[in-house]
Amino acid sequence: MTNVKTQGKDADRVRVDDIAAFVHAELDCLDQRRFEDWIALFAEDGFYWAPVAADQASPLDHVSLFYDDVRTMKLRANRLRHPRIHVQDPPSRTVHMVSNFRDFEADGNGLIKFRCNFALFEFRLTQGQHMYAGTYVYSLRRTEAGLRIVAKTALLVNSEDMFPSLSIWF
Amino acid sequence: MTDVEKMRRASPADIDADLRALVEADRVHRRIYLDESVFELEIERIFGRAWLLVGHESQVPAAGDFFCTTLGRSPVIMARAEDGRVHVLHNRCGHRGAKVVNTARGNNKRFRCMYHSWTYNIDGSLASVPLQDGFPADFDLKDRSRGMASLPCVELYRGFVFARMTAQGPSLQEHLGDARFAMDEIADRSPVGELEVLGGMHRYYFRGNWKHQIENLADQYHAPFSHESSVTPDGYQFSRRPGEKGTRIKMLNKDGSPGTESKGQWWFPWGHNACGAQSTDGDQGGEAFDAYRSDLERINGVDRTRDLLTHKRHLAFFFPNFDLHILAQAIRIVRPISVDLTEVQIFPIRLKGAPEQMFNDTVRLLNLTHSCSSLAQTDDVEAFERIQAGLQSQGEDWIRIQRAIDRDVPDKERGGMLGPQFTEAGIRNQHRAWVKYMVDWKEQVA
Numbered sequence: 001m002t003n004v005k006t007q008g009k010d011a012d013r014v015r016v017d018d019i020a021a022f023v024h025a026e027l028d029c030l031d032q033r034r035f036e037d038w039i040a041l042f043a044e045d046g047f048y049w050a051p052v053a054a055d056q057a058s059p060l061d062h063v064s065l066f067y068d069d070v071r072t073m074k075l076r077a078n079r080l081r082h083p084r085i086h087v088q089d090p091p092s093r094t095v096h097m098v099s100n101f102r103d104f105e106a107d108g109n110g111l112i113k114f115r116c117n118f119a120l121f122e123f124r125l126t127q128g129q130h131m132y133a134g135t136y137v138y139s140l141r142r143t144e145a146g147l148r149i150v151a152k153t154a155l156l157v158n159s160e161d162m163f164p165s166l167s168i169w170f
Numbered sequence: 171m172t173d174v175e176k177m178r179r180a181s182p183a184d185i186d187a188d189l190r191a192l193v194e195a196d197r198v199h200r201r202i203y204l205d206e207s208v209f210e211l212e213i214e215r216i217f218g219r220a221w222l223l224v225g226h227e228s229q230v231p232a233a234g235d236f237f238c239t240t241l242g243r244s245p246v247i248m249a250r251a252e253d254g255r256v257h258v259l260h261n262r263c264g265h266r267g268a269k270v271v272n273t274a275r276g277n278n279k280r281f282r283c284m285y286h287s288w289t290y291n292i293d294g295s296l297a298s299v300p301l302q303d304g305f306p307a308d309f310d311l312k313d314r315s316r317g318m319a320s321l322p323c324v325e326l327y328r329g330f331v332f333a334r335m336t337a338q339g340p341s342l343q344e345h346l347g348d349a350r351f352a353m354d355e356i357a358d359r360s361p362v363g364e365l366e367v368l369g370g371m372h373r374y375y376f377r378g379n380w381k382h383q384i385e386n387l388a389d390q391y392h393a394p395f396s397h398e399s400s401v402t403p404d405g406y407q408f409s410r411r412p413g414e415k416g417t418r419i420k421m422l423n424k425d426g427s428p429g430t431e432s433k434g435q436w437w438f439p440w441g442h443n444a445c446g447a448q449s450t451d452g453d454q455g456g457e458a459f460d461a462y463r464s465d466l467e468r469i470n471g472v473d474r475t476r477d478l479l480t481h482k483r484h485l486a487f488f489f490p491n492f493d494l495h496i497l498a499q500a501i502r503i504v505r506p507i508s509v510d511l512t513e514v515q516i517f518p519i520r521l522k523g524a525p526e527q528m529f530n531d532t533v534r535l536l537n538l539t540h541s542c543s544s545l546a547q548t549d550d551v552e553a554f555e556r557i558q559a560g561l562q563s564q565g566e567d568w569i570r571i572q573r574a575i576d577r578d579v580p581d582k583e584r585g586g587m588l589g590p591q592f593t594e595a596g597i598r599n600q601h602r603a604w605v606k607y608m609v610d611w612k613e614q615v616a
Contacts, residue, residue, distance in 0.1 A: 050543075052370050060530040062370045063518060067537050075400075075408055075538075079545055082399035087548040126555070162373035162513050163542035165551045 014112050016101055022140070022147050023116065027096035030168060035077040038169075042070050043141055043148040050154040050170055065159060066169060080167065087165050094168050095121045098136065110142035111150070118154070120170050132170060133157050178207070185211075190609045193601045196575055197568045200561045202604070203379040209509035216490050216607045217242025217335075220440075221323075221345045223492035223503065224248045224331045225517075226367035227256050234277045234292065240505060241333065246321065247271055247281070248331060251292040256326065258333040259294040260319045270318060281318065294318035328357040329365055340440075348585025349442035352486030356496050358478055361465045361523035367501060369533050372516035374542040376551045378558035380491065380506035381600070383514060386550050387487040387502075388443045388596025390435065391573060394421045394428035396553055400545045408538065408545060419448050428592075432484065435593050436586035437578070441489025441603025443596030444586070447481030447497065454479075458527035465523070482584070487596070489603045498539050499532045510558055516540045571597050 029038035042048070050065040059067040068076065079085055100117040120132040134156035140147045154170035180188060189211070192199040202208055222241045225248050229237045236249035238261060245261035247270075263270050263283040270283045270290065280297050281290040289297045296311040309316070323334040325342040330353060332342050339345075346353075357365050376383075386392070398421070400407050406418040422428065433446030466475040485495045493502035499521075505513040518536055520529040540547050561569075574593035581588040589595040 052372070056370075059534070061368075061526075061533060063372050063516070063533055063541065064537050065541060066543050067534060072538065075545065078402075079399045085399035085549075086396065087552040126559075160373075162375045164375060165548040166543040167548065 014104065014106055016104070019104075019112070019114060019140070020098070020101055020116075023098055023136075023138070026149070027098065027118075031094050031096055033080075033091070035073075035080055039070060039073045039077060041147075041149055042073065042152075043143070043150050044070060046070060046149050046151060048073065048149075048152050048154075048169060050156060050159070052159050054159065065156070065163070065166065066154075068169075076169075085167075088167050090125045092168055093123045096170075097121075112138075112140045112142070112147075114138055118170065120168075122168065127164065130164060134159070134170065186609045190605060193605050196572045196598070197570045198601055200567055200569060203381060203558065203561055204509065206509045209379075209506070211608060213242045213506065215611065216604070217506070219334070219336050219339060219607055219611055220490050221325075221332045221334050221339075221342055222490070223488065223501070224258050224324075224333050226365060226501070226519075227326060227329045227331055228364075228366040228368065228522075229275070230256060232277065234279055235275070236271065236277070236281075236292075237275045238271055238273070239503075241321075241335065242506070244335065245269055246333070247318075249292045255293075256324065256331055257293050258321045258324045258331065259290075260321070262318060263288055264290075264296065264316045264318055265299075290318050294320050328353045345440050346488070347438050347440065347442070349436075349438040349444065349486055349488060351584060352444055352483055352494050352496060355478075355482055356494065356499070356519065356521075359466075359524075360521040361462070361469055364522040366520040366522050367517050368520060369518040369529070372536065372541045373513060374516075374547065374551060375507075375511065375513045376554045376558075377510055378512060378554040379509060380504050380512040382554035382557050383504045383512060383550075384487065384489070384491065384493075384600060385597045386554070387485060387493050388435065388437075388445070388600060389594065390432060390445055390484075391592040391594070392550075392553065396549045397421065397546050399549065432591040433482070434588050434591050435596050436483075436581060436584065436588050437596050437599035438586040440606070441600050442487060443599055444486040445484040445596075446591060447484050456527075458525040458531075462521075462524045462528060489600055490607075495540070498536055500536055500540060502540070512554075571601070 026038065026041050029035070029041070048066060048068045049059050051059065052063050052065055056062050056064070080088060097119045098116045101114060103115045105113040115135055115137050118134060118136050121129060123129045134154055137153040137155065138149065139151040141150045156170065189208070192202050224241065224246065225237055225239060230248055230250040233250055233252045233254070236247050238245065238247050240246065247259045247261045249257050249259065251257055261269050261271055263285065265283065265286060265288050268283055268285045270281050287300050291297050295314060295317045299305070299311065302309060321333040321335055322337040325332050327342060327346065327350060357363055397407065401421045405420055405422040405424065407421050408418065432448050435443060435445050437443040463475065463479065466478060470478065481497060484497050485493055487493045491504040493504070495502055499519045501517040501519060503515045505515065507513055516536060518533050520532070538545050571594045574590050574595060575598070577593065578587040578589040578595050587595070
């Protein structure tokens, strides 16, 4: 058990394995296609971002692979539930994997930041298998209901590449 | 004998006859999407002959700025020289043929080949060659044939940079014809009448022929059905703009019939077409947009502003591969890679002088409408791949394109021929242009 040093009080200390368990459970929502449960892990003002440019400073003045607030996530999830979402016929099967948790920061007021690496394997019967890899940058907020995602950024190693259709979040 | 073998043994006249037989007035043969030898000829005869969009001059605003792209399969550089002129060069060293510039964009005074350090000026002429004394005595740096070759024809319209690989052919003006008004429609919406192309690009690909994408740009018939999964129970698609009304497109009526309304679809000579607007930008709201509209009214007056902001076209497509998406405010380039692999690039457009917030909204919306993760574009990509898979069928060789045939009338106001919204006239028009470039080119320039 690794205790992470924080600048706050003891109550704010985060344990790496608690954080990893949260991320594993979050990604399991995606792999199990429990999209609504996944969205519920975001704070109301939370967002999900996958930039295109390697050094992209902002999602506002440059295109992104994804830039979803919670409202947009719900639009996407509704579409994923639609009986005639052609790009998910047949549906994708996915496995998300994470490792290399690092760079923990806690501000003492319940905000926790860290990075980890990820790999996503996606298979559709007509498409074969696609693989993606990169680094997640997380900001989590401790709330009474548990940890909530304030910001999740997926920095893909090939973000500037051309992509096939993406239906499932990294 | 395979199709490729047949073509390789054929005489030029036989090749032309073979190509001509693939396109009829209301149907096309599946080989135009499947046959590698046809694809090779398309690269040569369509992409080697037509005016192609390279980009927009705002992508190279300062002297020394360069932007690399691909025309057909040729790597090219668009660059701005000290005198302000925009040059389009083949990105190929005049010495051994290596691609000279390997970064997507940047700024420099000279281009330098990594192999033997031949360096070139922005206009492609040779600046220096190491150990020049070893070359024949008549080797002259000023000899243009030793440098990086320029494209023989480069012309601009409203900042859009077009180039052509062959010296022969119609002028840009003749090529664009009345379809060019679409570029005016979007540029005139800028308070200063200028556009800027910035904010990176979306890139998606599909395992299908490039023509599936361009035909989709002349196909409004598919929208209510193919994009059904992005339609909410009230029959509307997600909002395309901020503000009260948000210009949501009505896709389906309660009885499941198509709910989109548009003025129709235009087609023009040389394969271009335009799809009528489906909603009006005049309904747009929000603080930034209101400030912008006031600016426009101050410059143009109320009536002209209302006219400028009334969407006339959803998009305009310029054969063979440039889509000016007016509603989404973006350039789309369709890049053929092989007979069954196509890349599509999407570049956001900023109305120069309009509030930054409006550009932010454009960028944000493009992520939803035209990215690889789009809520709508992915439906089209799926359709393109399924067409490519379905056309493998040996059950039928022909694809019929018959909707609203012969129902077009000349549009005296905006030019071109105007047909109903769900016509397939634009697709037929693309195929006529295909024959023009592939077979009848000589007659055109005679």
